[in-house]
Amino acid sequence: MKDTIKYVGLDVSKEKIAVAIAEEGREEPRYYGLIPHTTEAIKKLLKKLGEPSALRVCYEAGPTGYPLYRLLLSLGVHCDVIAPSLIPKRPGERIKTDRRDSIRLAHLYRAGELTSIYVPTPEDEALRDLVRAREDAKEDELRLNIA
Template sequence: MAKHIAYVGLDVHKDTIAVAIAEGAVHQEVRFWGIIPHQMPSLRRLVRRLTERYEAVEVVYEAGPCGYGLYRFLKGCGISCKVVAPSRIPRKPGERIKTDRRDAVTLARLLRSGDLTAVYVPHPEDEAMREVTRSRESAVTDRRRLIQQLKSFLLRHGRPYEKGTKGWTPKFRRWLSEQRFEHPALQLTFEEMIRAIEEADARVARLTQAIRDHVEHWRLAPAVRALQSFRGIRLVAAATLVAELGDLTRFDHPRQLMSFLGLVPSEHSSGDTRRRGPLTKTGNAHARRVLGEVAWAYRLPARVGRTLLAR
């Protein structure tokens, strides 16, 4: 017969899920249910047993590499579910033992006491766009690393490029095409490095085009277009910001948005003494990086050119 409310803590891993249940009464001990396979049949069986036994079920698990698939499955079954950041879970100072069982029990107990703050779970379409923009960001980082490796190789063998350029410019590529090494092994290494950079260029171009193609049909496309009216913000930057921030209406005040971005100063105050330090940088690093890059456009006086006027 159904009774009470169940607060369920899940410690989720790739292959297994540890389950603990705290019933409605605060004085009741949290019960460890067991460990189940991380597979759909086992999850459906768990949901069926919980819903048959309890009037209401609330579930929580830590954000991690398994993503939000479990959250969406539980919500689809009509079960209330929260995802919490591991860094926001209260820990006892003296705790030195960590097991799946303990983690699940802790989550269930804290969910029952109301001491957990849920993270924002993105819309599936927003998450898909975020994966594309982050993939492009990784591709750009890989290309930058490959170019640095090539320049280090040239410097080691007495071929530094001394024209004052910092980028992968046409002039630099023409200069590279003129370089030859006497030893076949060095020449092969040199050519493979250039080929790797060209492949990285092609990857960045493909992902950039993918962003351009998918933004047109994205539900947040109006926000992307609106952001491009600002100086320094073009398509990729705008799409990255919107994909990382998601639904901006979830922020009740600009201070919450700045805190999410890690753009608020740290503070250590006591009594009459107020000490403010550097930015906390505890929020979304991807969006913060983009904002830092586009902010350079505002170091110069405003000028509306053809490109900005068209946007």
């Protein structure tokens, strides 16, 4: 029997991840719950959800960066990092909770309404950090010369 695709929306914070799942079809996404933001907890969740090839996972780009993306890819799970500014919003939708955000992500992801971003390679990130450090050093040098 072929596994059905599960669309998983993650609302990621530094210490926890809210998880929601939307199965293929028209059923409402269901809230799975909160898990700790640890490698062990993520692996345990994926094991419960089923075959990695049948999972499609997404989360919003943010301050937590890309380690979660790289972990999921290394485990054979398809993952998209979503541009928060391009997530469709309903008028009057102001209340934001981890639960609501994860359910909304799963729902919109299944519907194909989310825009993913380019995830830089570790080498790209290292180069970007180097360029930023150089720019900061130049600004510091300029400030010292003016003073």
